Structure formats: structure tokens, C-alpha cells
Amino acid sequence: MCRGERALATVDVTIRGAGVFGLSVAWACLTRGATVRVIDPHGVGAGSSGGIVGALAPHVPENWNDKKAFQFRSLVAAEAFWYAVDETSGIGSGYGRTGRLQPLGDDAAVALAHVREGTARPLWGDAAPWRVVPAETVSGWAPPSATGLLVHDTLTARIHPRRACESLAAAIRARGGEVTEEGPDQGAVVWATGWQGLRDLSDRLGKPVGTGVKGQAVLLRHHAPDDAPQIFADALHIVPHDDGTTAIGSTSERDFDDPTSTDGQADALTQRAIAALPILHGAEVIARRAGVRPRARSRAPM
Numbered sequence: 001m002c003r004g005e006r007a008l009a010t011v012d013v014t015i016r017g018a019g020v021f022g023l024s025v026a027w028a029c030l031t032r033g034a035t036v037r038v039i040d041p042h043g044v045g046a047g048s049s050g051g052i053v054g055a056l057a058p059h060v061p062e063n064w065n066d067k068k069a070f071q072f073r074s075l076v077a078a079e080a081f082w083y084a085v086d087e088t089s090g091i092g093s094g095y096g097r098t099g100r101l102q103p104l105g106d107d108a109a110v111a112l113a114h115v116r117e118g119t120a121r122p123l124w125g126d127a128a129p130w131r132v133v134p135a136e137t138v139s140g141w142a143p144p145s146a147t148g149l150l151v152h153d154t155l156t157a158r159i160h161p162r163r164a165c166e167s168l169a170a171a172i173r174a175r176g177g178e179v180t181e182e183g184p185d186q187g188a189v190v191w192a193t194g195w196q197g198l199r200d201l202s203d204r205l206g207k208p209v210g211t212g213v214k215g216q217a218v219l220l221r222h223h224a225p226d227d228a229p230q231i232f233a234d235a236l237h238i239v240p241h242d243d244g245t246t247a248i249g250s251t252s253e254r255d256f257d258d259p260t261s262t263d264g265q266a267d268a269l270t271q272r273a274i275a276a277l278p279i280l281h282g283a284e285v286i287a288r289r290a291g292v293r294p295r296a297r298s299r300a301p302m
Helices: 020-031 066-089 107-127 161-174 194-205 264-276
Strands: 013-016 036-039 100-103 130-134 149-153 178-180 188-191 210-221 230-233 236-240 246-249 284-296
Touching (some): 013 020, 107 149, 161 178, 210 264
Parallel strands (some): 036 178
Antiparallel strands (some): 100 149, 210 246, 210 284, 236 246
């Protein structure tokens, strides 16, 4: 809670966890007229939501199901959502639906991409084209492609994770909600406590429902062109932010001793990123970060 902020006597909804999920639930409740309290003893964005990558990437437009449709609607709605949050808070979340480029390495990848280009039309409609384009049409920010072709989708977006959490928290407070490190549970209670919450729920239910996956990421001082798309190559997300930095992420480590330590795997990310996008050569590494993100067993929303 901010100094001088008065605690609410009662609330309709209590949210445990001040990461992006918990704060987004609180904001959604507030905009529908509920009073809310967000509680997190570690503060805003203290877990994986305080990261540096911020890739909001869609499933491929094929084998459509309810989960993919849900994610598609969420990504389309995100622009209006973050505009309202940032307008209320006065803090820029770094959101931008800038799209994504993916190199196509061989004829089989090209053929599959053309199939997906066809399925994207009825599934994504006019909201977000998925196209196969010549790499030469993306001057200055194109990854090397053995076939000379790239996939360009316009649904993928970026966000600055830490700033997004700060913007949400400020917007919640501005609308009369409470964000605090301690307080009572009142009304409906929502648990959004990250990977530790999944672990605790697994213990309570006596069966595994989810766990944590450690990820290491690197932040470079590299100012990409305005509205430059993300790059997805060699299983890496390369995300240019609006503050003159470019994020590289991330590893997926199921076994780890220290959730927040970085090691040689982070250095390897930088080298792989330079190979995937040579324009990054010589960029200064300004931060390395490790954290643990929650992962449900099915990877579906819970």
C-alpha cells in the first residue's frame, strides 16, 4: 500500500498475487464495479511478471480449438485493454502490437507456412494477417533465412513486463482499489500466486497440477527501428522494446537449484541471438535475469 493510502474496510474481491495475472483480474473486476484488494507480501511484479522479455505470441493458426480461440480473442483485445490501463495510470506499459518475423529454413518449412497462411484467413480473418513474405521486403531488421522467406504475422505483441505491472497497480489504485503487502481475505478470493501457488495446490490436492520452469533472459542496449517486429528464430524470442533495449529469451529449465541465478546459459542466449539477427553484434549486455514462470500440466489456462 502507498504511504497515505487508506485501507478499504471491506472489498468484494480479494486477489492473492500482484503479478500480471492477479493485477489483470483486479482491474477487470474494478471496471465491472467491484471493490478489490490485491495482496502480495513480495510487492508488485516480484515474480516472473517482473521479467524483461515480454513476448505476447499466438498459437499457430491450425488445429483450432477452444484454447487457441480464447488466446486469439485475448490478443486482439489486448490493445484496448492496455490503452485503458495506461491512460488511467499515466505509466506506459510498453505494449505494442508490432508483429513477428520467423525465418523459414527449408522447403518443408515453406510448404507448411503456406498451408498456415491459408488456414489463418478463416481463423484470424482481417484482425491479423499471417503471410509468407520475401526477407528483402523487411529491410534493416530481417533475420537470415536459408530460403529467403519469412513468416510475418501481425497478431504478436510486445510488452515491458515490469512496467506493465506498475501501470496496472497504479491504475487499480487510481480507480479506488487497494494494492498492499498484507491484509485480510474478504469476498470472493482469487489465487494468482505463480509457480509456488501451483506447487501448493498440487500438495493440497495430492496430485500434480503444475510446476515452475526456470528461464534466463538477457537485455541488450540496442535501439531497433520504431515498431520493429519481434523475431522468433532458433527457439529464441528477440523482442525490441520502446525504451531503446532489446530482450532475448529464454531458457526452459525444469531442474534448478537457485531460481534467480544466471550462468553460462544466459551468455549462450546472446550468441544465439547474434547468429539469428546479426545486427545485434556488438550490442552492450545491460542485464541478465533469471526467474521461474508457472506452467500448468496441460499449459491451458487454469
